[in-house]
Amino acid sequence: MVLLDLNSHNKHYNPEKFRSNFPAINDQSVYLDSAATALKPQAMIAATHEYYAHSTATAQRSLHHDALQVTASIDKARQYVADFIHANDNSEIIWTRGTTESINIVAQSYARTILKPNDEIIVSELEHHSNLLPWLIVAQQTGAKVIKWSSNIDELSALISSRTKIVAITQMSNVTGFCPDLATISQITHQYNAVLVVDGAQGIVHHCLDVKQLDIDFYAFSAHKLYGPTGLGVLYGKQLLLKQMSVWQGGGKMLKTASFSDFQPADLPYKFEAGTPNIAGIIGFAATLDWLRNWDVKQADRYTEQLANYTKSQLMKITDIEFYSVDNSPIISFNIKNIHHNDLAILLGEQKIAIRTGELCAQPLMQKLGCHGVIRISLMPYNNQQDVDKLIEAIQNAIAILT
Numbered sequence: 001m002v003l004l005d006l007n008s009h010n011k012h013y014n015p016e017k018f019r020s021n022f023p024a025i026n027d028q029s030v031y032l033d034s035a036a037t038a039l040k041p042q043a044m045i046a047a048t049h050e051y052y053a054h055s056t057a058t059a060q061r062s063l064h065h066d067a068l069q070v071t072a073s074i075d076k077a078r079q080y081v082a083d084f085i086h087a088n089d090n091s092e093i094i095w096t097r098g099t100t101e102s103i104n105i106v107a108q109s110y111a112r113t114i115l116k117p118n119d120e121i122i123v124s125e126l127e128h129h130s131n132l133l134p135w136l137i138v139a140q141q142t143g144a145k146v147i148k149w150s151s152n153i154d155e156l157s158a159l160i161s162s163r164t165k166i167v168a169i170t171q172m173s174n175v176t177g178f179c180p181d182l183a184t185i186s187q188i189t190h191q192y193n194a195v196l197v198v199d200g201a202q203g204i205v206h207h208c209l210d211v212k213q214l215d216i217d218f219y220a221f222s223a224h225k226l227y228g229p230t231g232l233g234v235l236y237g238k239q240l241l242l243k244q245m246s247v248w249q250g251g252g253k254m255l256k257t258a259s260f261s262d263f264q265p266a267d268l269p270y271k272f273e274a275g276t277p278n279i280a281g282i283i284g285f286a287a288t289l290d291w292l293r294n295w296d297v298k299q300a301d302r303y304t305e306q307l308a309n310y311t312k313s314q315l316m317k318i319t320d321i322e323f324y325s326v327d328n329s330p331i332i333s334f335n336i337k338n339i340h341h342n343d344l345a346i347l348l349g350e351q352k353i354a355i356r357t358g359e360l361c362a363q364p365l366m367q368k369l370g371c372h373g374v375i376r377i378s379l380m381p382y383n384n385q386q387d388v389d390k391l392i393e394a395i396q397n398a399i400a401i402l403t
Protein backbone atom coordinates (compact mmCIF):
# COMPACT_ATOMS: atom_id res chain seq x y z
CA MET A 1 0.00 0.00 0.00
CA VAL A 2 1.49 3.35 -1.04
CA LEU A 3 -0.04 6.32 0.77
CA LEU A 4 2.44 8.97 -0.22
CA ASP A 5 3.08 8.83 -3.93
CA LEU A 6 5.46 11.63 -4.77
CA ASN A 7 4.93 11.05 -8.49
CA SER A 8 1.17 10.80 -8.72
CA HIS A 9 0.20 14.45 -8.43
CA ASN A 10 0.10 17.26 -10.85
CA LYS A 11 2.96 18.96 -9.08
CA HIS A 12 4.72 22.22 -9.63
CA TYR A 13 7.27 24.42 -7.94
CA ASN A 14 7.04 28.17 -7.82
CA PRO A 15 9.67 29.85 -5.62
CA GLU A 16 7.46 32.69 -4.39
CA LYS A 17 4.48 30.43 -3.72
CA PHE A 18 6.69 27.94 -1.93
CA ARG A 19 8.24 30.71 0.17
CA SER A 20 4.81 32.02 1.18
CA ASN A 21 4.19 28.73 3.04
CA PHE A 22 6.74 29.64 5.72
CA PRO A 23 5.40 32.08 8.33
CA ALA A 24 8.87 32.65 9.83
CA ILE A 25 10.04 34.36 6.63
CA ASN A 26 9.77 38.15 6.71
CA ASP A 27 11.36 41.23 5.14
CA GLN A 28 13.44 42.08 8.20
CA SER A 29 15.60 38.97 8.45
CA VAL A 30 17.30 36.40 6.24
CA TYR A 31 17.53 32.74 7.16
CA LEU A 32 20.55 30.97 5.69
CA ASP A 33 21.04 28.35 8.39
CA SER A 34 18.73 25.61 7.12
CA ALA A 35 21.39 22.90 7.35
CA ALA A 36 21.14 23.42 11.13
CA THR A 37 17.35 23.24 11.03
CA ALA A 38 14.85 24.01 8.30
CA LEU A 39 12.03 26.53 8.59
CA LYS A 40 8.58 25.04 9.08
CA PRO A 41 5.63 25.26 6.68
CA GLN A 42 2.22 26.42 7.92
CA ALA A 43 0.76 22.95 7.21
CA MET A 44 3.07 21.37 9.78
CA ILE A 45 2.47 24.11 12.36
CA ALA A 46 -1.31 23.83 11.91
CA ALA A 47 -1.33 20.04 12.31
CA THR A 48 0.72 20.23 15.52
CA HIS A 49 -1.52 23.00 16.87
CA GLU A 50 -4.64 21.03 16.00
CA TYR A 51 -3.36 18.04 17.95
CA TYR A 52 -2.53 20.05 21.07
CA ALA A 53 -5.60 22.32 20.86
CA HIS A 54 -8.33 19.85 19.93
CA SER A 55 -7.38 16.19 19.92
CA THR A 56 -4.71 15.50 22.52
CA ALA A 57 -4.61 11.78 23.29
CA THR A 58 -2.01 9.07 23.54
CA ALA A 59 -1.24 6.47 20.89
CA GLN A 60 -1.41 2.65 20.96
CA ARG A 61 -2.86 2.64 24.48
CA SER A 62 -6.26 4.14 25.25
CA LEU A 63 -9.36 3.11 23.32
CA HIS A 64 -11.39 6.32 23.27
CA HIS A 65 -12.15 8.07 20.00
CA ASP A 66 -9.29 10.60 19.94
CA ALA A 67 -6.77 7.96 21.02
CA LEU A 68 -7.78 5.64 18.21
CA GLN A 69 -7.50 8.52 15.75
CA VAL A 70 -4.02 9.34 17.03
CA THR A 71 -2.93 5.72 16.68
CA ALA A 72 -4.24 5.69 13.10
CA SER A 73 -2.40 8.97 12.35
CA ILE A 74 0.86 7.51 13.59
CA ASP A 75 0.43 4.40 11.43
CA LYS A 76 -0.31 6.64 8.43
CA ALA A 77 2.76 8.77 9.15
CA ARG A 78 4.94 5.66 9.26
CA GLN A 79 3.62 4.62 5.87
CA TYR A 80 4.29 8.14 4.52
CA VAL A 81 7.94 7.85 5.59
CA ALA A 82 8.22 4.33 4.12
CA ASP A 83 6.86 5.68 0.81
CA PHE A 84 9.12 8.73 0.93
CA ILE A 85 12.31 6.66 1.08
CA HIS A 86 10.87 3.66 -0.81
CA ALA A 87 11.17 1.17 2.04
CA ASN A 88 9.69 -2.27 1.50
CA ASP A 89 7.47 -2.18 4.53
CA ASN A 90 6.41 0.32 7.18
CA SER A 91 7.68 -2.00 9.93
CA GLU A 92 11.18 -0.98 8.74
CA ILE A 93 10.56 2.60 9.92
CA ILE A 94 11.48 3.26 13.55
CA TRP A 95 10.62 6.59 15.23
CA THR A 96 13.57 8.05 17.09
CA ARG A 97 14.60 11.43 18.50
CA GLY A 98 16.75 12.24 15.46
CA THR A 99 19.66 11.14 13.30
CA THR A 100 21.90 10.98 16.36
CA GLU A 101 19.69 8.53 18.20
CA SER A 102 19.07 6.49 15.04
CA ILE A 103 22.79 5.88 14.50
CA ASN A 104 23.33 5.14 18.19
CA ILE A 105 20.62 2.47 17.97
CA VAL A 106 22.47 0.81 15.09
CA ALA A 107 25.75 1.01 17.00
CA GLN A 108 24.37 -0.40 20.25
CA SER A 109 21.62 -2.79 19.15
CA TYR A 110 23.28 -4.09 15.99
CA ALA A 111 27.03 -3.46 15.98
CA ARG A 112 27.65 -4.18 19.64
CA THR A 113 26.16 -7.65 19.32
CA ILE A 114 28.12 -8.69 16.23
CA LEU A 115 31.51 -6.96 16.58
CA LYS A 116 34.51 -8.94 17.78
CA PRO A 117 38.00 -7.67 18.71
CA ASN A 118 39.88 -6.44 15.60
CA ASP A 119 36.76 -6.29 13.45
CA GLU A 120 36.66 -3.03 11.52
CA ILE A 121 34.21 -0.19 11.07
CA ILE A 122 35.09 2.02 8.12
CA VAL A 123 33.99 5.61 8.72
CA SER A 124 34.48 8.44 6.27
CA GLU A 125 36.41 11.56 7.22
CA LEU A 126 33.45 13.69 6.18
CA GLU A 127 31.29 12.59 9.06
CA HIS A 128 29.40 14.69 11.55
CA HIS A 129 30.19 13.62 15.14
CA SER A 130 26.81 11.79 15.09
CA ASN A 131 28.21 9.32 12.59
CA LEU A 132 31.60 8.97 14.28
CA LEU A 133 31.12 8.95 18.05
CA PRO A 134 28.63 6.04 18.10
CA TRP A 135 31.28 3.98 16.25
CA LEU A 136 34.11 5.06 18.55
CA ILE A 137 32.00 4.13 21.58
CA VAL A 138 31.06 0.70 20.25
CA ALA A 139 34.67 0.11 19.20
CA GLN A 140 35.77 0.78 22.80
CA GLN A 141 33.09 -1.60 24.06
CA THR A 142 33.97 -4.48 21.72
CA GLY A 143 37.64 -4.14 20.82
CA ALA A 144 36.76 -3.38 17.20
CA LYS A 145 38.65 -0.67 15.29
CA VAL A 146 37.40 2.48 13.58
CA ILE A 147 39.18 2.93 10.26
CA LYS A 148 39.44 6.40 8.74
CA TRP A 149 38.39 6.64 5.10
CA SER A 150 38.65 9.69 2.84
CA SER A 151 35.31 8.85 1.12
CA ASN A 152 37.19 8.16 -2.12
CA ILE A 153 35.89 5.02 -3.82
CA ASP A 154 39.32 3.61 -4.76
CA GLU A 155 40.46 4.03 -1.19
CA LEU A 156 37.42 2.10 0.03
CA SER A 157 38.34 -0.79 -2.24
CA ALA A 158 41.82 -0.76 -0.73
CA LEU A 159 40.65 -0.54 2.90
CA ILE A 160 37.77 -2.99 2.92
CA SER A 161 38.37 -6.63 3.83
CA SER A 162 36.73 -9.60 5.50
CA ARG A 163 37.40 -7.83 8.82
CA THR A 164 35.09 -4.97 7.80
CA LYS A 165 31.65 -5.31 9.36
CA ILE A 166 30.26 -1.81 8.87
CA VAL A 167 30.79 1.07 6.44
CA ALA A 168 29.40 4.40 7.67
CA ILE A 169 29.00 7.33 5.29
CA THR A 170 27.00 10.52 4.93
CA GLN A 171 24.57 11.14 2.08
CA MET A 172 25.70 14.79 2.02
CA SER A 173 28.46 16.40 4.08
CA ASN A 174 27.20 19.17 6.36
CA VAL A 175 30.51 21.00 5.77
CA THR A 176 31.49 20.49 2.13
CA GLY A 177 28.11 19.51 0.64
CA PHE A 178 29.84 16.54 -1.05
CA CYS A 179 27.49 13.67 -1.93
CA PRO A 180 29.35 10.35 -2.13
CA ASP A 181 28.46 7.79 -4.79
CA LEU A 182 26.24 5.64 -2.58
CA ALA A 183 25.44 3.11 -5.31
CA THR A 184 29.10 2.13 -5.77
CA ILE A 185 29.82 2.27 -2.04
CA SER A 186 26.86 -0.04 -1.43
CA GLN A 187 28.12 -2.49 -4.05
CA ILE A 188 31.64 -2.64 -2.60
CA THR A 189 30.33 -2.88 0.99
CA HIS A 190 28.10 -5.83 0.13
CA GLN A 191 30.81 -7.66 -1.80
CA TYR A 192 32.45 -8.03 1.61
CA ASN A 193 29.18 -8.85 3.42
CA ALA A 194 29.50 -5.68 5.47
CA VAL A 195 26.58 -3.47 6.40
CA LEU A 196 26.10 0.04 4.98
CA VAL A 197 24.93 2.80 7.34
CA VAL A 198 23.99 6.09 5.67
CA ASP A 199 23.53 9.38 7.52
CA GLY A 200 20.78 11.17 5.62
CA ALA A 201 20.53 14.21 7.90
CA GLN A 202 21.59 16.68 5.18
CA GLY A 203 20.82 14.68 2.07
CA ILE A 204 17.17 13.83 2.63
CA VAL A 205 15.86 17.33 1.97
CA HIS A 206 17.79 17.89 -1.25
CA HIS A 207 17.98 14.44 -2.80
CA CYS A 208 15.13 11.96 -2.32
CA LEU A 209 16.65 8.53 -2.25
CA ASP A 210 15.47 4.96 -2.72
CA VAL A 211 16.83 2.76 0.06
CA LYS A 212 15.83 -0.40 -1.80
CA GLN A 213 17.43 0.55 -5.11
CA LEU A 214 20.65 1.63 -3.37
CA ASP A 215 20.50 -1.45 -1.14
CA ILE A 216 21.14 0.61 2.00
CA ASP A 217 21.04 -1.43 5.21
CA PHE A 218 20.43 1.40 7.68
CA TYR A 219 19.39 4.98 6.88
CA ALA A 220 19.04 7.73 9.49
CA PHE A 221 17.55 11.19 9.29
CA SER A 222 15.95 13.95 11.38
CA ALA A 223 12.51 15.39 10.67
CA HIS A 224 13.59 18.92 11.58
CA LYS A 225 15.94 19.22 8.60
CA LEU A 226 13.12 18.16 6.25
CA TYR A 227 10.74 21.01 7.21
CA GLY A 228 9.40 18.88 10.07
CA PRO A 229 9.30 19.17 13.86
CA THR A 230 12.28 18.97 16.19
CA GLY A 231 12.77 15.99 18.50
CA LEU A 232 11.78 13.44 15.87
CA GLY A 233 13.87 11.23 13.64
CA VAL A 234 13.73 8.05 11.66
CA LEU A 235 15.80 4.92 11.55
CA TYR A 236 15.20 2.79 8.48
CA GLY A 237 16.62 -0.70 8.65
CA LYS A 238 16.20 -3.78 6.50
CA GLN A 239 13.66 -6.03 8.15
CA LEU A 240 16.05 -8.97 8.38
CA LEU A 241 18.61 -6.89 10.28
CA LEU A 242 16.07 -5.18 12.56
CA LYS A 243 14.65 -8.57 13.49
CA GLN A 244 18.03 -9.94 14.56
CA MET A 245 18.92 -6.83 16.60
CA SER A 246 18.63 -6.63 20.35
CA VAL A 247 16.19 -4.16 21.87
CA TRP A 248 17.22 -0.54 22.42
CA GLN A 249 15.52 0.96 25.49
CA GLY A 250 13.20 -0.86 27.87
CA GLY A 251 9.77 0.50 28.76
CA GLY A 252 6.13 0.56 27.77
CA LYS A 253 4.98 -1.03 24.51
CA MET A 254 8.34 -2.50 23.41
CA LEU A 255 7.36 -5.90 24.77
CA LYS A 256 4.86 -8.70 24.30
CA THR A 257 5.16 -10.25 27.75
CA ALA A 258 7.07 -9.30 30.90
CA SER A 259 7.65 -10.94 34.28
CA PHE A 260 10.25 -10.41 37.00
CA SER A 261 12.52 -12.95 35.35
CA ASP A 262 12.18 -12.23 31.62
CA PHE A 263 10.45 -10.41 28.77
CA GLN A 264 9.58 -11.06 25.17
CA PRO A 265 10.18 -8.13 22.78
CA ALA A 266 7.36 -6.73 20.67
CA ASP A 267 7.35 -7.19 16.91
CA LEU A 268 8.83 -4.59 14.59
CA PRO A 269 8.80 -1.64 14.71
CA TYR A 270 7.56 -1.36 18.32
CA LYS A 271 10.48 -3.35 19.70
CA PHE A 272 12.62 -0.19 19.32
CA GLU A 273 9.99 2.31 20.48
CA ALA A 274 9.80 2.18 24.26
CA GLY A 275 7.62 4.80 25.92
CA THR A 276 5.12 7.32 24.63
CA PRO A 277 6.18 8.43 21.16
CA ASN A 278 6.58 12.05 20.05
CA ILE A 279 2.90 12.13 19.01
CA ALA A 280 2.63 15.81 18.12
CA GLY A 281 5.91 15.58 16.22
CA ILE A 282 4.81 12.53 14.23
CA ILE A 283 1.46 14.11 13.36
CA GLY A 284 3.25 17.31 12.34
CA PHE A 285 5.72 15.36 10.25
CA ALA A 286 2.94 13.49 8.43
CA ALA A 287 1.43 16.88 7.58
CA THR A 288 4.85 18.03 6.35
CA LEU A 289 5.25 15.05 4.02
CA ASP A 290 1.67 15.39 2.82
CA TRP A 291 2.31 19.08 2.07
CA LEU A 292 5.63 18.29 0.38
CA ARG A 293 4.00 16.05 -2.22
CA ASN A 294 2.28 19.12 -3.70
CA TRP A 295 5.64 20.40 -4.86
CA ASP A 296 7.95 19.23 -7.59
CA VAL A 297 10.97 18.60 -5.38
CA LYS A 298 13.30 17.94 -8.31
CA GLN A 299 12.44 21.33 -9.77
CA ALA A 300 12.94 22.86 -6.32
CA ASP A 301 16.41 21.23 -6.17
CA ARG A 302 17.35 22.71 -9.53
CA TYR A 303 16.22 26.13 -8.34
CA THR A 304 18.30 25.79 -5.16
CA GLU A 305 21.31 24.75 -7.21
CA GLN A 306 20.99 27.84 -9.40
CA LEU A 307 20.65 30.02 -6.31
CA ALA A 308 23.75 28.35 -4.86
CA ASN A 309 25.69 29.09 -8.03
CA TYR A 310 24.57 32.73 -7.90
CA THR A 311 25.60 32.91 -4.22
CA LYS A 312 29.01 31.48 -4.91
CA SER A 313 29.58 33.82 -7.86
CA GLN A 314 28.80 36.79 -5.59
CA LEU A 315 30.98 35.49 -2.75
CA MET A 316 33.88 34.94 -5.14
CA LYS A 317 34.12 38.72 -5.57
CA ILE A 318 35.27 38.99 -1.94
CA THR A 319 39.05 39.27 -1.66
CA ASP A 320 40.90 36.42 0.03
CA ILE A 321 37.92 34.09 0.34
CA GLU A 322 38.67 30.37 0.55
CA PHE A 323 35.94 27.84 -0.18
CA TYR A 324 35.69 24.37 1.35
CA SER A 325 32.45 23.23 -0.28
CA VAL A 326 31.92 21.54 -3.63
CA ASP A 327 30.33 23.30 -6.61
CA ASN A 328 26.55 23.32 -7.12
CA SER A 329 25.87 22.52 -3.47
CA PRO A 330 23.22 24.23 -1.32
CA ILE A 331 25.85 24.12 1.44
CA ILE A 332 28.54 26.76 0.97
CA SER A 333 31.42 26.84 3.46
CA PHE A 334 34.29 29.30 3.42
CA ASN A 335 36.66 31.52 5.37
CA ILE A 336 37.87 35.04 4.69
CA LYS A 337 41.57 35.62 5.38
CA ASN A 338 42.31 37.47 8.64
CA ILE A 339 38.67 37.42 9.75
CA HIS A 340 37.57 35.07 12.51
CA HIS A 341 34.44 33.14 11.49
CA ASN A 342 32.66 33.97 14.75
CA ASP A 343 33.36 37.70 14.43
CA LEU A 344 31.68 37.61 11.05
CA ALA A 345 28.73 35.58 12.41
CA ILE A 346 28.13 38.11 15.18
CA LEU A 347 28.20 41.06 12.79
CA LEU A 348 25.89 39.28 10.37
CA GLY A 349 23.59 38.39 13.25
CA GLU A 350 23.38 42.07 14.17
CA GLN A 351 22.22 42.71 10.60
CA LYS A 352 19.61 39.93 11.02
CA ILE A 353 21.32 37.45 8.74
CA ALA A 354 21.30 33.92 10.20
CA ILE A 355 24.23 31.70 9.23
CA ARG A 356 26.30 29.06 11.02
CA THR A 357 29.97 29.18 11.93
CA GLY A 358 32.43 26.98 13.80
CA GLU A 359 33.47 23.35 13.64
CA LEU A 360 30.00 22.23 12.55
CA CYS A 361 30.27 19.11 14.76
CA ALA A 362 32.99 17.76 12.49
CA GLN A 363 36.35 18.22 14.26
CA PRO A 364 38.26 15.57 12.27
CA LEU A 365 37.13 17.15 9.00
CA MET A 366 38.19 20.60 10.24
CA GLN A 367 41.66 19.16 10.91
CA LYS A 368 41.77 17.79 7.41
CA LEU A 369 40.67 21.12 5.94
CA GLY A 370 43.35 22.82 8.06
CA CYS A 371 41.07 25.23 9.90
CA HIS A 372 39.42 25.70 13.29
CA GLY A 373 36.04 26.53 11.90
CA VAL A 374 34.21 27.75 8.82
CA ILE A 375 31.43 30.09 7.81
CA ARG A 376 28.49 28.10 6.42
CA ILE A 377 25.60 29.34 4.34
CA SER A 378 22.89 26.83 3.60
CA LEU A 379 20.19 27.40 1.03
CA MET A 380 16.71 25.97 0.60
CA PRO A 381 14.00 26.29 -2.03
CA TYR A 382 12.38 29.00 0.14
CA ASN A 383 15.40 31.32 -0.18
CA ASN A 384 15.68 33.83 -3.00
CA GLN A 385 18.12 36.16 -4.69
CA GLN A 386 17.19 39.04 -2.37
CA ASP A 387 18.28 36.90 0.58
CA VAL A 388 21.65 36.40 -1.08
CA ASP A 389 22.02 40.07 -2.01
CA LYS A 390 21.30 41.07 1.59
CA LEU A 391 23.88 38.55 2.77
CA ILE A 392 26.57 39.91 0.47
CA GLU A 393 25.85 43.49 1.55
CA ALA A 394 25.98 42.44 5.21
CA ILE A 395 29.32 40.64 4.67
CA GLN A 396 30.77 43.73 3.02
CA ASN A 397 29.60 45.87 5.98
CA ALA A 398 31.20 43.38 8.39
CA ILE A 399 34.48 43.31 6.47
CA ALA A 400 34.60 47.12 6.55
CA ILE A 401 34.35 46.98 10.36
CA LEU A 402 36.77 44.08 10.86
CA THR A 403 39.62 45.14 8.58
Ligand code: PMP
Pocket residue numbers: 035036097098099100101128130131170172173174199201202222361
Ligand atom coordinates in the same frame (compact mmCIF):
# COMPACT_ATOMS: atom_id res chain seq x y z
N1 PMP B 1 24.58 14.22 10.53
C1 PMP B 1 24.69 15.35 9.84
C2 PMP B 1 25.39 15.32 8.51
C3 PMP B 1 24.17 16.54 10.35
O1 PMP B 1 24.31 17.67 9.66
C4 PMP B 1 23.50 16.51 11.60
C5 PMP B 1 22.90 17.77 12.20
N2 PMP B 1 23.71 18.87 12.17
C6 PMP B 1 23.40 15.30 12.27
C7 PMP B 1 23.95 14.17 11.71
C8 PMP B 1 22.73 15.18 13.59
O2 PMP B 1 21.35 15.45 13.48
P1 PMP B 1 20.47 15.58 14.81
O3 PMP B 1 21.18 16.57 15.68
O4 PMP B 1 19.15 16.10 14.30
O5 PMP B 1 20.39 14.25 15.43
